[in-house]
Amino acid sequence: MVRRFPASALIGGGFILLLILVFMLLPLAIVAAASVTAGSFLTFPPQGFSLRWYGEVLASTAYLDAARTSLILATAVTASSVVIGTAAAIALHRRLLPGTSVLSALFLSPLVLPTIIFGIGLLIVASIYFGGPSLVALWVGHTVITVPYIVRTVAAVLSDADPQIEEAARTMGARPLQRLWFVVLPQARAGIIAGGFFAFNVSFDEAVVALFLRSPGVETLPMRIYGQLEFSPTPAVAAVSTLMILLTILLIVAIERFLGLRRVAG
Amino acid sequence: MSFLELSNITKRFGTFEALRGISLSIERGSFVSLLGPSGCGKTTLLRIIAGLETPNGGNVVIDGSDVTRLPPEARKLAMMFQSYALLPHMTVLDNVRFPLRMQGSSSTADQRRRAHEALALVKLDHLADSRPRQLSGGQQQRVALARAIVYQPRVLLLDEPLSNLDARLREDMQIELQDLHRRLGLTTIFVTHDQEEALSLSDRVVLMRDGSVERDAPADVIYDDPGTPFAADFLGAANVVEVSGDPSAVRLADGQVLNISAPDDTSLLVMRQEDLRLGGDGLSFQGVVEARVFMGTRVRYVVRVGDAKIRLLVARDAIVAPGEQVTVTIEPDRVRWAHPRRDR
Numbered sequence: 001m002v003r004r005f006p007a008s009a010l011i012g013g014g015f016i017l018l019l020i021l022v023f024m025l026l027p028l029a030i031v032a033a034a035s036v037t038a039g040s041f042l043t044f045p046p047q048g049f050s051l052r053w054y055g056e057v058l059a060s061t062a063y064l065d066a067a068r069t070s071l072i073l074a075t076a077v078t079a080s081s082v083v084i085g086t087a088a089a090i091a092l093h094r095r096l097l098p099g100t101s102v103l104s105a106l107f108l109s110p111l112v113l114p115t116i117i118f119g120i121g122l123l124i125v126a127s128i129y130f131g132g133p134s135l136v137a138l139w140v141g142h143t144v145i146t147v148p149y150i151v152r153t154v155a156a157v158l159s160d161a162d163p164q165i166e167e168a169a170r171t172m173g174a175r176p177l178q179r180l181w182f183v184v185l186p187q188a189r190a191g192i193i194a195g196g197f198f199a200f201n202v203s204f205d206e207a208v209v210a211l212f213l214r215s216p217g218v219e220t221l222p223m224r225i226y227g228q229l230e231f232s233p234t235p236a237v238a239a240v241s242t243l244m245i246l247l248t249i250l251l252i253v254a255i256e257r258f259l260g261l262r263r264v265a266g
Numbered sequence: 267m268s269f270l271e272l273s274n275i276t277k278r279f280g281t282f283e284a285l286r287g288i289s290l291s292i293e294r295g296s297f298v299s300l301l302g303p304s305g306c307g308k309t310t311l312l313r314i315i316a317g318l319e320t321p322n323g324g325n326v327v328i329d330g331s332d333v334t335r336l337p338p339e340a341r342k343l344a345m346m347f348q349s350y351a352l353l354p355h356m357t358v359l360d361n362v363r364f365p366l367r368m369q370g371s372s373s374t375a376d377q378r379r380r381a382h383e384a385l386a387l388v389k390l391d392h393l394a395d396s397r398p399r400q401l402s403g404g405q406q407q408r409v410a411l412a413r414a415i416v417y418q419p420r421v422l423l424l425d426e427p428l429s430n431l432d433a434r435l436r437e438d439m440q441i442e443l444q445d446l447h448r449r450l451g452l453t454t455i456f457v458t459h460d461q462e463e464a465l466s467l468s469d470r471v472v473l474m475r476d477g478s479v480e481r482d483a484p485a486d487v488i489y490d491d492p493g494t495p496f497a498a499d500f501l502g503a504a505n506v507v508e509v510s511g512d513p514s515a516v517r518l519a520d521g522q523v524l525n526i527s528a529p530d531d532t533s534l535l536v537m538r539q540e541d542l543r544l545g546g547d548g549l550s551f552q553g554v555v556e557a558r559v560f561m562g563t564r565v566r567y568v569v570r571v572g573d574a575k576i577r578l579l580v581a582r583d584a585i586v587a588p589g590e591q592v593t594v595t596i597e598p599d600r601v602r603w604a605h606p607r608r609d610r
Contacts, residue, residue, distance in 0.1 A: 169368070171316050
């Protein structure tokens, strides 16, 4: 039997959905619209239609360098936080270490602590001990703030996994590393992929820590956009923002296909 | 010394005593059931044999060597779990090949050949390339069985492997298990809470209660002569009746005297449901029919004698209505006696 909802609930629900769509998608739509302007100023509605600002962005060494820095950074951050986060999630899930609940809170704390305070602290530490801000310091900083995502997603899939599979593997002669490779990592796989996606995205558009660790040779894309917006807000900012949105959508589609295909085949 | 020797195994979980000094000797090639209600320690004992739990005291000796401190991966045993525990991301063939691959003893081609042979034994070779998820519960069960026997383990441990199957599949699997056991001669230990399963599958039943062995005997012996009130009750189908008076003149609760003598004054009278009849010759007593339940080929009666209820399982031709007075009889040589265990 189909459950029937009163008309008032349907209208109310529809209205809330509409609000969500407006507040989430409208800003993105405006940025995308502003990027195709033929004029020289960042305005809405756009004046005419042209892709000249995309050409401008793709010809600008400053933007391309920043994009390359961001991609390298996000990739390195994803790799390091996947390794650390997965290991931490497995250890926390099995309660291998004393004080698991304290450790678990510690690993998740970057999600709730103000990033700006962490940024200031990291800047001081980098200045005192590591000769000032650098890409490496930024990598460390981003790893710290992205690890919680992986700990969360991996711990979630592990708590759904059947613990008897590993016990069965033990009785069949699988040694610890074999069990990690053949049983535990496959069980954690969906969480690793989802968490890695979050980590990549968070690092790719993170601006607060990046702002504090800004140094002459190190400029990420969000910093470049921010700087441009502050000093000469051209439609190039909108164009590069639109490209970032497209990259994110592409990643989501890829992940969905990947995990979706796995569901079908597995 | 037997093939598998457990001596004085104890296990505590916090303040809970799961096992209170279990000693068992299991012969090579035998099929033994560990039977008991949940919480009796049967699964804990199985996990200690597998090495998945470490006992607080006692020893596990397999084939002459003490394995008490060995991890499960060094014991060369196989264990089948209630959830089947198949690897979801591998094909059926790779699942069955998994133990051979972990032990790395032979070439890939040889491993695949042996996995195919094991699958053929459980009649699933045609599904070798499927994923576990595409299989029914019964098929997954047989894949798990193939995986357990593919590397000729020293002991096959089964932890309630049939409890997730429906009645029909269960029966098929029981026959298949017995058949495999006969053909391969694997020493098999089977944990179950189902007395029928224990009696029908195994040569020997170890009945456990509160972390101790209540009764350990061949299936037919334990069925005919449960020995303790708990065993009689748990194995079902038996009436355990308290009697009073001196052993030479046994009295039922309502004062009727039975023409039989008890071994001693702590004895309890045990009468199997199917050994009792309505009317006829033999040892007899009076009662009132309280209920009649149709059971297919037979009818179950509940007869009240004083404040005791006696259950009978008789052929369908005897029809007596509830409320009627009846004479219940039993052949004197079918009467058994039980004794409460003194250590409780």
